[in-house]
Amino acid sequence: MHQLDTDPALVRLAKIVHAADIASDVDTDPAGAGLLAIGLGGLDVEPDDQVLLERGLFVYDALYAWCARDVAGTAATASA
Numbered sequence: 001m002h003q004l005d006t007d008p009a010l011v012r013l014a015k016i017v018h019a020a021d022i023a024s025d026v027d028t029d030p031a032g033a034g035l036l037a038i039g040l041g042g043l044d045v046e047p048d049d050q051v052l053l054e055r056g057l058f059v060y061d062a063l064y065a066w067c068a069r070d071v072a073g074t075a076a077t078a079s080a
Contacts, residue, residue, distance in 0.1 A: 009068035016063065035063070 004010055019025050019032020020039065026032050038059060046052040069075040 008071040009064055012067040012071050013060075013064050016067070031063075 015029045016031045016035055019027070019029035020035035026036060039056075042052055042056065046055065066075055
């Protein structure tokens with residue numbers, strides 16, 4: 001149908017979202033807990049649903065861009 005599984009970055013993003021969304025699977029992706037924390041924290045700091053949605057779109061766009069770099073092997077990592 002839409003063949004979304006042909007986009008490696010989207011597949012990577014789906015794994016992160018799944019880990020953040022399913023409590024028993026939170027440890028299945030290292031970024032899952034971080035996305036969960038952002039989502040829960042967002043609810044605490046922004047009462048306006050429309051503003052929260054706009055901010056969330058940026059987060060997911062940025063995470064998708066990172067996923068594209070990750071699957072290409074060029075993702076930036078934190079340095080010590």
